[in-house]
Amino acid sequence: MIPTRSTHVAAYVAIMAVLISLTSGCWNRREIETLGFVMAIGLDESPSGRIQLTVQFAKPGALAGGTEAAGRSEKPFWVSTVEGDTVFECFRHLGSVSTKRPYLQHNRFIIFGDELLKNKGLMPVIDFFNRDAEARLASQVLAVKGATAREYLQAEFEGASLPSEGEQGMLLYLETALGTISPLTFRELEDRMGSEGIEPIAVGVEVVPLKPDTSIKGELTREEVKSTARLGGTAVFKGDYLVGWLDEYETRGLNWILGKVKSTLMVFPQPGFEDRLATIEILRSTGNFKVEVRDDSIVASIHVDTIGNLGEVQEPVDFVKQPETWGQFEKGLEAAIKQEIMQTVTKLQALGADAIGFGQDIFRRKPKDWANIRGHWDDLFPTVKIHVQVKAKLRTPGMVLKSVKTR
Amino acid sequence: MLKRLRKAIARKSRQFARLSRNKPFNNSQGRHTKRPLSEMLDVNEKRIRQAFGDSPDLVLRRIAIGKKGRINALVVHLKAMVDGEIVSGAIMKRIVDKTEGLSQPRMAYTNIRDRYLELTGIGEEHDFDNLLGEITSGNTCIIVDGVPKAIVCQVQGYAQRNISEPSTEATIRGSKEGFIESLPTNLSLLRRRIRNPRLRVEQYTLGEVSKTPVALLFIEGIANSRVTEEARRRLSQIRIDSIQESGQLEELIEDAPLSPFPTLLRTERPDRVTGNLLEGRIAILTDGSPFALIAPATFTMFLTAPEDYFERFYAGSVIRILRYLAFVLSLTLPTLYIAITTFHQELLPTPLILSIAAQRDRIPFPAVAEAALMEIVFEILREAGLRLPRIVGQAVSIIGALVIGEAALRAGLVSAAMIVVVALTGISSFATPIFSLGISIRLLRFPLMLLASTLGLFGILAGLAALSIHLFSLRSFGVPYTEPLTPFVAREQQDTVFRAPWWAMSKRPRFVGGQDDTRSAPGQVPEPPVLEEKEG
Numbered sequence: 001m002i003p004t005r006s007t008h009v010a011a012y013v014a015i016m017a018v019l020i021s022l023t024s025g026c027w028n029r030r031e032i033e034t035l036g037f038v039m040a041i042g043l044d045e046s047p048s049g050r051i052q053l054t055v056q057f058a059k060p061g062a063l064a065g066g067t068e069a070a071g072r073s074e075k076p077f078w079v080s081t082v083e084g085d086t087v088f089e090c091f092r093h094l095g096s097v098s099t100k101r102p103y104l105q106h107n108r109f110i111i112f113g114d115e116l117l118k119n120k121g122l123m124p125v126i127d128f129f130n131r132d133a134e135a136r137l138a139s140q141v142l143a144v145k146g147a148t149a150r151e152y153l154q155a156e157f158e159g160a161s162l163p164s165e166g167e168q169g170m171l172l173y174l175e176t177a178l179g180t181i182s183p184l185t186f187r188e189l190e191d192r193m194g195s196e197g198i199e200p201i202a203v204g205v206e207v208v209p210l211k212p213d214t215s216i217k218g219e220l221t222r223e224e225v226k227s228t229a230r231l232g233g234t235a236v237f238k239g240d241y242l243v244g245w246l247d248e249y250e251t252r253g254l255n256w257i258l259g260k261v262k263s264t265l266m267v268f269p270q271p272g273f274e275d276r277l278a279t280i281e282i283l284r285s286t287g288n289f290k291v292e293v294r295d296d297s298i299v300a301s302i303h304v305d306t307i308g309n310l311g312e313v314q315e316p317v318d319f320v321k322q323p324e325t326w327g328q329f330e331k332g333l334e335a336a337i338k339q340e341i342m343q344t345v346t347k348l349q350a351l352g353a354d355a356i357g358f359g360q361d362i363f364r365r366k367p368k369d370w371a372n373i374r375g376h377w378d379d380l381f382p383t384v385k386i387h388v389q390v391k392a393k394l395r396t397p398g399m400v401l402k403s404v405k406t407r
Numbered sequence: 408m409l410k411r412l413r414k415a416i417a418r419k420s421r422q423f424a425r426l427s428r429n430k431p432f433n434n435s436q437g438r439h440t441k442r443p444l445s446e447m448l449d450v451n452e453k454r455i456r457q458a459f460g461d462s463p464d465l466v467l468r469r470i471a472i473g474k475k476g477r478i479n480a481l482v483v484h485l486k487a488m489v490d491g492e493i494v495s496g497a498i499m500k501r502i503v504d505k506t507e508g509l510s511q512p513r514m515a516y517t518n519i520r521d522r523y524l525e526l527t528g529i530g531e532e533h534d535f536d537n538l539l540g541e542i543t544s545g546n547t548c549i550i551v552d553g554v555p556k557a558i559v560c561q562v563q564g565y566a567q568r569n570i571s572e573p574s575t576e577a578t579i580r581g582s583k584e585g586f587i588e589s590l591p592t593n594l595s596l597l598r599r600r601i602r603n604p605r606l607r608v609e610q611y612t613l614g615e616v617s618k619t620p621v622a623l624l625f626i627e628g629i630a631n632s633r634v635t636e637e638a639r640r641r642l643s644q645i646r647i648d649s650i651q652e653s654g655q656l657e658e659l660i661e662d663a664p665l666s667p668f669p670t671l672l673r674t675e676r677p678d679r680v681t682g683n684l685l686e687g688r689i690a691i692l693t694d695g696s697p698f699a700l701i702a703p704a705t706f707t708m709f710l711t712a713p714e715d716y717f718e719r720f721y722a723g724s725v726i727r728i729l730r731y732l733a734f735v736l737s738l739t740l741p742t743l744y745i746a747i748t749t750f751h752q753e754l755l756p757t758p759l760i761l762s763i764a765a766q767r768d769r770i771p772f773p774a775v776a777e778a779a780l781m782e783i784v785f786e787i788l789r790e791a792g793l794r795l796p797r798i799v800g801q802a803v804s805i806i807g808a809l810v811i812g813e814a815a816l817r818a819g820l821v822s823a824a825m826i827v828v829v830a831l832t833g834i835s836s837f838a839t840p841i842f843s844l845g846i847s848i849r850l851l852r853f854p855l856m857l858l859a860s861t862l863g864l865f866g867i868l869a870g871l872a873a874l875s876i877h878l879f880s881l882r883s884f885g886v887p888y889t890e891p892l893t894p895f896v897a898r899e900q901q902d903t904v905f906r907a908p909w910w911a912m913s914k915r916p917r918f919v920g921g922q923d924d925t926r927s928a929p930g931q932v933p934e935p936p937v938l939e940e941k942e943g
Contacts, residue, residue, distance in 0.1 A: 028863070032748040033767040037760070056601060060765035105753035106760060136753075165758075 007288060018221060031302075034286055036100030037166040039077065041139075042149025043125050044113035046083045047395045051116075051125060053090035054081045054150040055102060056163065063161055076161045079153050087128040103136040108164045110141055112202065113148040117235065117242035121199070140171065143202040143235035145245055151207050153297050155229040170231050171203070179261040179282075180232050180248035193240060196370065197359020197377060204233035204245055236353045244351040246344065253344030256337060257356055259287035265311065268336035271328035276314040280333050283307050283395065287303040291361045292385070298380060300345075300358050301387040304337060309396050316403035318405065333392040341388050348381040356385055441537040448479050448552035451535075455483060458539050465542075470499065472506040473515050473552075479552040480515075488545030491565025497525045498547060498560060508617025512553035519549065520558050540618060567592065573697075575842055580717045581871035582678045590620050590694035595622065596677040599682065605629075611642050613656070617649030621656065624680075625689040629915070629923055634703060634884050638689050653696040660691075660702075662882050667850055669843040670883040672704040679713050685926075687919045689884075703886035703919055706878065707903045709844040710734055715906050723906040731904060733838035738831045738848050742779045742859040742867050744825065748774045750863030775860030777821050779853070781829040784811060786849065789833070856877035890918045 042054035062074035080097045084090035094102050110129065112122070129135040145154045157166030174181045181203045184192075186311045192200040209227045234246040234254065246254065263282055270278040285306035292299050310329065317325055348355055359377050363370040373380060412886040445451050449667060452467060459465045464486040470508060472478050481497065505523040509515045510777050520529065532538045532548070538557050541548060545563035550556075570592065594608060609623040625635050646661035650656055653673065662670045674680060675697050680690045683701045689701040698889045701708075710730050711835030715723040754761070770777060788807040792800050814822045815824065832852075839845040858866030881888035899916055901907035911932040915924045 030747050030752070032752055033761070033770070035752060035764065037752075037764065038758070039757075058761050058764075060761045061768045062763055063761055103752065106757045108757070162761075178420070341594045401937075 008061060012373045030101070030103075034101055034242050035103040036098055038102050038104050038107045040106045040109040040111060040153055040167075041104075041107055042111040042113065042153045043087070043116055043246050044148040044150055045116040045119055048083070048086055049092055050083050051087060051120075052113075052150065053087065053094070054079060054148075054153050055094060055098070057098065057100065057102070057316075058106075058162055058164075072173045075156075077163065079150070081150055082156050087125050088132075091128075097122050101284070104132070105136060107136055107139050108168060110139045111149040111152055111205075112141070112143050113150070113152075114144055114146055114242070115148065117143060117237070122189075122237070122240035126160045126186075126190065130190075137185065137190075139186050140167075140183055141186050141189045142167075142205050142231075142313060143242065145206050145233065145235070147207040152205060152225070152229055153394040155207055155227045157228060167229075167231065174231060176262045177264070179252045179255045179264040180246060180247075182234055182251055182255055182258070182260060193237075195360055195361040196374065197354060197355045197361070198357035199355045200237040200240070200353050202235040202237070203231060204235050205229050205231050206233075206253075234355075236348065236351055236355050238351070238353040243353050244347075246347060246355075249340055250347050253340040253342075254348075254356065256285065256287050256341050257289055257302050257344070259285065259304075261285045261287070261306075264328035266308070266333055266336050269406065270313055270315055270317075271325060276318075277312075278310070278314070278329060278332065279312040280329070280394070281311040282307060283290070289356070289358070289361065291358045291365075293362060293373065297385055298358075298362075298383070299385045299387060300361075301389065302341060304341070304390045306337065306390070307393045307395055308333065310394060310398050317397075318402045319397055320401060324372060330392050333394070335391040336389045338388045341383050341390075341405075342386065345386050347386075349366075352378060352382055354381045408795075416582075443533055444535050444538065444550070444555045444557060446555045447796040448550060451550050452481055453543075454535065455539070459542075470503060470504055472509075473512070474508060474510045477510065478506070478512050478515050481550045481552075482547060483542055483550070484547040484562075485542060485545065488543075488565050489562045493526070493564065494547050494564045498549070498562070501525060502549065512551050516551040516554040516556065517559070518784075519551070524558070528562050530559035531560070532557045532559050538614075541820060543618065544620070544679050551835065563591075569603060570596070575715070576674065576676050576679070576840060578676075578712065578714045578717075581713045582676070584677055585675045586677060586692075586697040588697055588698060590622060590692055590696050590845075591922065593677070593692050593697075593699070594622060597680060597684075597690075598856055599923055600677060600681040602628065607683070609639070612647040613642070613645050614647060617651070619650040620694045621650065622692045623689060624684060624692065626684050626687070629685065629687045629688060630689055631919065632921075634687075634886075635689055637884050638691070638702065642691070650693060651695060653693040653698045653700050655692070656691065656693055657700055660700075663715065664885065666877065666881060668706075668881060668888070669709070669841075670702075670704055670881060670888065672701040672708050672841065673698045673843055674701060674841070675699075676713060682713070682716065683708075687924075694886060703882075703884035704888075705883065705886060705891075706889050707892065707918075709841045710839065712840040716909075720906050720908040728904060730838050730840070733835035734848070737832050737835035737839070737845075738855070739867065739871075740828055741782060741852060742836070742855045742870075743864075744828045745774050745856055746859040746863045746867055749860065763822070763824050766824050769819045769820055771819070774825075775856060775861070777825050778828070778856055781815075781821055782832070782852065782856070785829050785833050809883050843940055865911050886918045891916070 015238045034357075037058040037060070038055050039058050041054040042056070044052040044054065046052035056077055056079050059074065059076050059078055062076040080094060082090050082093040082097060091102060115126070118147050129137065129139075142152075153163070155163060157163055157170075160166030160169065171181065171183050173181050182201060183203050184201065189200050189202060192198050207227050207229050207402045232248040232251070235242055236244050236246060252261065252264060261282060262284070266282060267277050268280075270276040285304060287302070287304040289300055289302040292301070319326055345356070354377070358381065359370070359374070362373060444448075444604060445454070452469075456465070456467065456934070462485075466482075466484050466486050468481060468482040470480050478501070482494070484494065498688075499521045500558070502519050504510050506515050506518065509518060520531065530541070530546075532541060533556055538548060538559075541557075541559045545565060546561050547560045549558040549560065567589045567793050568587045570584050570587055572583045576585075586596065598606065603626070605627040607625055608625050610619050611621045611623065613621050621642065623635070623638055625638075626694050636661075645656075647655075647659065657671050657673065658664065672683070680699050680701060684690055686706050688701050690705060691702070693700075710727065712726075712730070715727050717723075718726070748767065752760055767774070770781065788803065788811070792807070795803055812826055816823055816826060836848060837843065839848065855867060855870045858870045860866075862869065879888055879893055880885070887894060890896065891903060896917060898914060901912050909927070910933070913927045913929045915926050917924060
């Protein structure tokens with residue numbers, strides 16, 4: 001090859017490319033073993049009134065797939081707690097108690113303690129998660145009822161090596177099979193906070209302390225589990241402060257209205273037998289509402305359509321001989337759903353927090369009306385009149401047409 | 408320092424340029440000066456003897472022919488290069504017996520040439536140097552005293568390997584014949600597949616010392632005349648002492664000598680050569696090498712196996728897609744591992760990243776060192792396994808797989824994930840049907856790994872972009888290397904990633920072929936016979 005000007009240029013470019021890539025010093029390079037994978041972040045108010053950050057790290061070596069030297073007796077996670085004036089400061093302080101660099105991109109949960117939500121609100125603690133490049137807005141938001149996030153993060157779940165995996169599974173199950181939680185991501189929480197006429201909510205969790213002599217973990221070598229947790233219910237906010245809680249059934253009531261019930265069980269008195277219960281498995285449902293502003297009042301009409309299978313009865317039924325019972329079951333189901341919805345709305349009206357988004361509905365469809373209302377919506381919301389219309393259909397009686405009965 | 412380097416390069420290339428001007432190179436025998444044969448048999452014999460330096464395998468047999476054996480004749484050949492039985496039976500015996508009645512040397516010569524020899528391959532040579540060439544290529548020459556000419560009998564008979572299954576490109580379905588080291592046999596393999604006079608063979612003798620026969624093949628009327636012209640030009644420009652293998656030839660005629668990618672396709676399979684000839688490409692066969700060269704070669708050809716065309720088109724297409732996937736994997740898998748574990752830990756699902764983190768926990772090296780180490784070990788193992796006798800090869804694979812793999816893992820030198828990555832990469836690289844492309848991919852992996860370790864995915868992308876730009880700029884005998892993907896030719900997608908059924912591929916590749924691009928008549932989709940309507 002005869003060197004020409006272009007080959008010289010090419011040689012220069014090649015040499016420079018190699019040198020530049022080598023002298024860049026591996027910017028942002030982080031070997032995987034130097035990272036502490038943050039599985040959940042907990043935020044509390046510290047006893048001295050500052051912000052307390054609790055981080056749950058995964059301990060990869062103690063998980064399955066690690067080297068054999070690491071025994072199974074080890075807990076697969078560890079929890080570090082630091083105190084600071086701001087969230088970012090707390091994360092930097094974490095370096096003084098954690099051996100590995102906290103790495104937030106695999107974080108799944110952001111958990112708020114009860115006291116923090118009541119006393120400080122969300123505002124002072126959420127901004128960091130928006131600005132930081134590593135934090136993920138798709139993390140699920142949980143609110144701990146009656147305990148701190150730190151206590152919650154110590155809890156373990158049977159059957160899941162990492163608590164966050166256990167929670168993930170439970171969230172999915174509760175959402176799709178029971179409808180007793182209304183999960184939302186950090187991003188959705190902020191959407192609710194920033195929107196007109198709707199209040200934030202968060203999935204409620206409770207810490208369940210175990211008696212010292214009971215260990216839910218089967219392995220004896222394992223550190224004794226001190227607490228576990230149960231999920232269910234909803235934290236209701238007003239502005240960015242926690243004002244109250246919905247229990248599981250009230251949460252489901254909320255989900256009926258929002259059309260978020262994917263599948264669930266409805267238990268109600270069996271038609272004809274006041275002391276016996278019937279259970280219907282809901283297969284699907286749709287729900288929506290419309291708010292009308294009238295001269296003297298505001299009326300919200302809620303429509304729920306649902307379809308289900310008969311899952312269980314406690315007293316024999318025979319749909320062949322008594323076909324009219326079919327309709328009675330549907331009526332009973334409708335009444336049960338309606339009652340649940342009413343209970344939810346009453347509770348929310350008592351709390352004065354519009355977690356359903358009645359105000360948002362007015363804002364969207366009648367912006368001019370909303371302009372008049374918005375100033376005193378807090379006063380008007382508890383007075384909203386509710387019309388609930390439920391259409392329930394029973395599809396099949398399960399695998400049998402007639403019940404087994406005693407002679 | 409750079410300046411000095413540049414000066415040195417300039418000096419070397421000036422030397423080189425001077426050298427290449429002094430052509431003909433290594434021409435000690437005076438190739439272009441004619442030396443006619445002498446009329447005197449003794450002179451001729453002496454000169455032949457001299458030319459071969461009294462080599463022990465040179466046979467110079469003087470015989471007396473004609474009436475009462477008055478005419479002297481000389482039969483010359485190289486011992487192990489001719490078929491001895493034919494020489495003694497069809498040449499010696501005949502010319503001694505039949506010339507009994509002839510007294511004139513010229514008469515005897517013409518009669519031997521035209522009547523007596525029971526051979527099909529007979530030639531005549533006036534020039535002494537050409538005669539030497541005939542002898543060295545295994546022909547028997549008969550010189551008659553008083554005649555300044557020689558009869559050349561083509562009785563080559565040297566030991567050669569049997570036709571066997573091609574070892575580098577085995578197939579399940581399709582022909583099991585592979586080329587061997589003999590050019591005439593290879594030509595016969597091709598002639599048997601294309602029985603058409605339009606299959607043209609042009610012979611070249613390359614190598615000033617070795618005089619290796621090289622054949623240029625194409626189908627007249629299908630091949631693009633500009634491509635054949637270019638091939639002729641490139642072949643005739645070669646000045647070298649010898650051509651021992653088509654790989655040597657490849658480096659002398661390829662379009663991009665500095666590119667890591669091969670721009671000529673090397674194959675051991677006659678059916679592959681046939682298929683490409685029929686698409687309008689040319690083939691170059693070298694005596695002494697079982698590998699034919701095919702040009703113009705495009706990138707997609709390297710990921711094509713003959714089986715794709717013989718299996719039903721669903722299977723052919725799916726397997727081909729699999730091969731493309733393996734190609735991409737073999738290039739990028741270790742680099743992705745490095746980039747993800749050192750820069751983009753968020754890209755993997757949490758359980759997987761935790762599992763990798765657990766494995767990496769006690770590894771003393773950074774991911775790039777770990778990957779490079781394992782890749783190099785793998786390459787060494789592969790190379791060692793190739794060269795060793797088959798029986799020892801097994802021992803190597805046991806040591807490689809069990810001892811190194813398992814022990815390195817247990818000793819905490821590498822992680823299990825890394826071993827999986829290296830193994831997958833290795834297996835994927837074997838899925839590339841043409842070995843020469845596989846080698847380039849093996850080489851390219853390492854710079855990409857360096858880029859991945861310094862810049863992460865960004866580096867990989869930059870590397871792949873540079874590689875793509877390079878690929879797109881390549882030409883093989885004037886045809887864009889990545890054709891028909893870029894430039895995109897919709898019609899030719901029938902035979903790139905997917906292989907359309909034969910009845911749908913009615914056109915030959917446009918960029919490659921010349922005048923005639925119709926492969927088959929359209930509308931040949933087989934269908935069941937139409938039932939005639941029953942009356943009544």
